[in-house]
Amino acid sequence: AQSVSQHNHHVILSEAASLELGCNYSYGGTVNLFWYVQYPGQHLQLLLKYFSGDPLVKGIKGFEAEFIKSKFSFNLRKPSVQWSDTAEYFCAVIMTTDSWGKFQFGAGTQVVVTP
Amino acid sequence: SQTIHQWPATLVQPVGSPLSLECTVEGTSNPNLYWYRQAAGRGLQLLFYSVGIGQISSEVPQNLSASRPQDRQFILSSKKLLLSDSGFYLCAWSNRRDRGSPHRGYTFGSGTRLTVV
Numbered sequence: 001a002q003s004v005s006q007h008n009h010h011v012i013l014s015e016a017a018s019l020e021l022g023c024n025y026s027y028g029g030t031v032n033l034f035w036y037v038q039y040p041g042q043h044l045q046l047l048l049k050y051f052s053g054d055p056l057v058k059g060i061k062g063f064e065a066e067f068i069k070s071k072f073s074f075n076l077r078k079p080s081v082q083w084s085d086t087a088e089y090f091c092a093v094i095m096t097t098d099s100w101g102k103f104q105f106g107a108g109t110q111v112v113v114t115p
Numbered sequence: 116s117q118t119i120h121q122w123p124a125t126l127v128q129p130v131g132s133p134l135s136l137e138c139t140v141e142g143t144s145n146p147n148l149y150w151y152r153q154a155a156g157r158g159l160q161l162l163f164y165s166v167g168i169g170q171i172s173s174e175v176p177q178n179l180s181a182s183r184p185q186d187r188q189f190i191l192s193s194k195k196l197l198l199s200d201s202g203f204y205l206c207a208w209s210n211r212r213d214r215g216s217p218h219r220g221y222t223f224g225s226g227t228r229l230t231v232v
Contacts, residue, residue: 004158009156044221090158100172101147101149102174105151108156108158108159
């Protein structure tokens with residue numbers, strides 16, 4: 001069955017530390033990949049997305065993600081986090097052949113950045 | 116610009132009572148519409164999606180139903196709520212696209228926190 005796995009459910013780190021959140025998927029075909037972020041009390045927002053081309057994509061707020069096709073991974077990174085990066089992060093995948101736009105989301109990773 | 120409205124923001128309902136959550140989209144036409152439920156540690160579970168008026172597809176069997184009476188209106192309902200229906204419900208929309216072309220992603224509503232007591 002198709003699935004999306006996020007390795008860490010809960011991450012706590014200090015300001016200025018580097019962040020890497022893992023995401024693996026188990027789809028056999030061509031996919032579009034996304035990271036969404038949900039800040040406390042706010043709605044889900046798109047952080048970045050990958051369609052094709054350069055496997056390293058840059059998003060808002062200094063985030064980037066790397067698509068490694070051979071590993072079926074799309075890990076999210078930020079070199080130096082801030083307290084305002086405290087949020088829940090969701091990886092999402094959709095097959096390019098899916099006409100209905102049905103995304104598969106990971107379980108989410110709660111990130112807490114301490115001052 | 117496109118916006119999505121979802122209400123109410125919070126709701127406390129007794130077991131066995133009915134439910135109606137509403138979602139409307141502005142600034143676009145013929146959107147694909149979705150209802151998701153977000154549970155702690157379990158991510159987002161797709162409940163229903165709709166590609167047109169009156170066209171509803173259910174992803175999981177449950178106590179809930181959905182309807183799309185108008186192009187930009189999507190309603191999540193239940194005749195009798197269960198305790199297990201408690202959760203955070205999200206509405207989302209996306210543009211139609213051709214099969215094989217890139218997906219732009221969803222735009223999510225602000226969600227409804229439902230507590231069944």
